[in-house]
Amino acid sequence: MGERLLTHDSMLLLFSTFLNSIPVGYINVVPLVYLAEIGYDPSTIGIIYSVSAIALTIGLIPFGLLADRYGRKKLLIVGTVLPCVSYAIFGLTLDPLPLIIASIIGGIGFAGGLGGAITNPTLIPMLANSTSDNKRSTLFGVLQSAWAVALTIGAALSFLPSLFSSSFAQSERAAHFESYFIMFGIAAVSIIPVLFVKERRNGGQLKILAASNVATPQLTRWKRSYFSGVSSWSKIAKFSIIFAFTGFGLGVLVQLLPTWYAMRFGASEGIIGIWIAVSNLATIVSIPMIPMLVSRKGTISTAVATGIMGALVLAFMPFTAVFAMAAAIFAIRCIVSGLSWAVLQSYMMGVVSESERGTMVGFAYTAWGVGVSLGVLIGGEFLGVACLVFHSSPQSSAISFHPQLC
Numbered sequence: 001m002g003e004r005l006l007t008h009d010s011m012l013l014l015f016s017t018f019l020n021s022i023p024v025g026y027i028n029v030v031p032l033v034y035l036a037e038i039g040y041d042p043s044t045i046g047i048i049y050s051v052s053a054i055a056l057t058i059g060l061i062p063f064g065l066l067a068d069r070y071g072r073k074k075l076l077i078v079g080t081v082l083p084c085v086s087y088a089i090f091g092l093t094l095d096p097l098p099l100i101i102a103s104i105i106g107g108i109g110f111a112g113g114l115g116g117a118i119t120n121p122t123l124i125p126m127l128a129n130s131t132s133d134n135k136r137s138t139l140f141g142v143l144q145s146a147w148a149v150a151l152t153i154g155a156a157l158s159f160l161p162s163l164f165s166s167s168f169a170q171s172e173r174a175a176h177f178e179s180y181f182i183m184f185g186i187a188a189v190s191i192i193p194v195l196f197v198k199e200r201r202n203g204g205q206l207k208i209l210a211a212s213n214v215a216t217p218q219l220t221r222w223k224r225s226y227f228s229g230v231s232s233w234s235k236i237a238k239f240s241i242i243f244a245f246t247g248f249g250l251g252v253l254v255q256l257l258p259t260w261y262a263m264r265f266g267a268s269e270g271i272i273g274i275w276i277a278v279s280n281l282a283t284i285v286s287i288p289m290i291p292m293l294v295s296r297k298g299t300i301s302t303a304v305a306t307g308i309m310g311a312l313v314l315a316f317m318p319f320t321a322v323f324a325m326a327a328a329i330f331a332i333r334c335i336v337s338g339l340s341w342a343v344l345q346s347y348m349m350g351v352v353s354e355s356e357r358g359t360m361v362g363f364a365y366t367a368w369g370v371g372v373s374l375g376v377l378i379g380g381e382f383l384g385v386a387c388l389v390f391h392s393s394p395q396s397s398a399i400s401f402h403p404q405l406c
Contacts, residue, residue: 005138010130012193013123018146019190020080023087023183025154027108029276030161031090032258033269034176042259044096046380049255050373052103052111053247057369059117064362068355072122073199079118080194082106084187086113091180094173109255111372120365125357126199128349136346144342148283148334154183155280158273232352236360239348240367246307247368251375252382253314257330259383265323275327282331283338293339303347306340 006014035045067075086106089098107113112120131139160182164175261272293302313333320326352360 005131005135005142007130009197010127010139012197013127013130014143014146016080016190016193017123017143018150019193020083020187021147021150022154022157023083023187024110024112025151025277025280026157026179026183027087027090027154028110028151028255029155029158029258029273030176030179030269031108032256033262033272034161034172035094036259036262038094040096042256042263042383043380045259046256046376046383048096048099048103049109049111050251050376050380051100052107052109052113052116053251053369053373053376055104055113056107056111056116056120057366057373059114060121060366060369061359061362063118064121064358064360064365067122067125067362068358071199072126072358073194073197075118076122076126076197077191077194079115079122080187080191082113082115082118084184086115087180087184087187091177091184109376110250111369117365117369121358121361124345124349124361125354126197128346128357129354133350136349140346140349141339141342143345144338145284148280148338151280152277155273155277157182158276159270162268162270232356232360235351236363239360239364242344243364244367244371247371248375249311249314249371251372251377252379253317253375255372255376256379256383261323261326263383265326267323271323275323275330279327279331279334283334285335289339293343303340303344306336306343310336310340 032045032049035048036042063075083106086102086108089102089105090108093099102108104113106115127139127143128136157179160179161172161175164170164178165172168175170178258269258272258276261267261275262269267275310333313329313336317326317329320329348360348364349357
């Protein structure tokens with residue numbers, strides 16, 4: 001009998017991730033356009049989204065270590081609950097300070113805030129533990145596929161505010177607020193599958209020894225330092241560097257992309273949402289390629305080659321003059337990036353022992369969060385400068401920006 005790709009636990013984890021990622025797809029489009037429309041400058045929008053990455057950066061390492069030592073399921077439940085708080089705040093106010101607090105707590109955008117800091121070092125190791133080593137790359141491909149479909153649905157739901165406004169004669173503000181509470185409901189339902197996951201407790205032995213006051217060299221080292229017993233520091237450092245550069249590129253070029261679409265081409269949030277949805281859905285095309293490429297080219301070669309290809313494709317976007325062309329280029333980038341990310345995550349889980357997977361994720365994603373936070377801040381400043389250039393000399397500007405959004 002062959003090894004199963006999808007076990008009971010992996011299906012529950014995938015379903016929870018799928019539901020929890022739908023609001024992420026929505027939040028990655030609608031506020032980025034709507035906040036610009038009501039007068040937020042790009043720098044402020046960049047700050048709101050960047051603090052999410054900063055919170056992720058601060059929380060990842062301690063939560064990764066705690067997950068490896070004391071178990072992951074309870075932390076995963078907490079991390080799944082926190083985004084609900086953020087969506088509720090977005091549904092109540094448009095003031096910058098509460099929105100920044102919401103971004104810190106449950107995260108908005110790709111980073112995920114403190115919620116992401118708890119979820120990443122718990123979900124990824126739990127998913128890796130739910131299948132065999134031979135099936136792990138394919139399973140992470142399925143995860144990437146589920147995430148892409150969920151982001152597609154979330155982005156496609158960007159028509160909700162206009163639907164509420166036209167069908168129920170609501171103001172734009174009220175329509176947006178109601179849509180955020182719908183995202184709240186979807187995120188809340190995503191908690192239920194996690195409750196039925198059966199966790200493998202890797203840190204149980206240390207807890208039992210501590211409770212019985214049995215002195216061992218391992219327990220003594222743990223008391224001295226959170227970092228005791230970690231033997232993969234060189235591997236953690238290498239992956240942290242890779243993730244830092246990946247996060248920086250994502251922050252500068254991808255996180256504020258809907259705002260850039262609106263400012264450069266004057267596209268509405270509904271149109272942008274459809275194109276972002278198509279781009280996310282296109283990611284699925286890469287999933288069947290993963291086993292074939294890994295078996296022929298190897299994990300490292302596949303991850304490096306696809307990562308470089310994604311960066312090169314994205315470099316062409318600033319030179320496009322038509323929205324559809326820019327959106328199509330981004331869709332191609334999503335196909336390549338989806339393949340690269342799934343393979344990289346799988347390889348990262350395979351090079352360390354099972355007991356250190358949470359720690360690896362904590363450090364690597366911390367570096368990623370630093371890169372994203374810096375990238376989003378810089379990206380927001382670039383867009384703000386572009387607006388100033390438009391107002392001062394629109395004829396000389398290399399990029400056409402719409403004045404109502406600047």
